[in-house]
Amino acid sequence: MEHPVQIAGLTYAYGEGALRREVLRDVELRVAPGEIVILTGPSGSGKTTLLTLAGALRAVQSGSCRVLGRELAGAREGERVALRRRIGFIFQNHNLLGFLTARQNVAMALELDGDTTEAGRLERAGRILAAVGLEEHADKLPAHLSGGQRQRVAVARALVGRPGLILADEPTAALDRASGQEVVHLLRDLARSRGAAILLVTHDPRILDVADRIVAMEDGRVVANAGESAATTGGRAAAADQHGL
């Protein structure tokens, strides 16, 4: 089975001419089906840029970036839009719409599916909200939920369309320790049960234990990758050990 993420020789620069600055250099990264990879490294090392390239949110300049079986190098905007619909995104600030309830926010992610009725979409949204422990809060507006609950809605929204890949950028940055751990554990369990792979960028040392593998970046390069065969509990411990975590 093809890996959901297969990146090779990926180089990316912002700016042009004298202002051109390379922020990714010859990056290699693979994420196996169902695997959870955490991308870590100092501020400015290129993590978010890498995530946005894998998410088809910006165009590939050089190298290969295959995501869910599609080569993004040379892909047209329309192809990138189509691919984005097959990926679940979770951001630091949940990005929920304030005038929609939790249930409506989640159901909205299914609108592009086409073959479900609105009642069907709301029902599916209700089921996944129950799976993240929010059954009783499904009809509340985001403003009436805690930060951790809002992020759980974002997890439900990212997963409801059964994506093969979840991309998460600092999903716990705005949360306290307990809520942050709860959110990532829920994310991991739900993604695992659905066979979705996760690539998660974080600075948060409190959540590294959810990873099958930790990949460290520095100055646009992958500097440590615990190895793809390490996707086991033993591998996790070894990975954490290797990075002094």
Ligand SMILES: Nc1ncnc2c1ncn2[C@@H]1O[C@H](COP(=O)(O)OP(=O)(O)OP(=O)(O)O)[C@@H](O)[C@H]1O
């Ligand atoms: N749109 C942009 N235009 C120009 N430079 C950018 C742009 N976005 C990011 N950069 C620069 O690219 C480099 C890598 O940024 P990126 O956000 O990918 O790093 P990061 O590792 O995710 O950092 P952080 O942990 O602070 O989010 C940084 O030096 C940043 O200033």
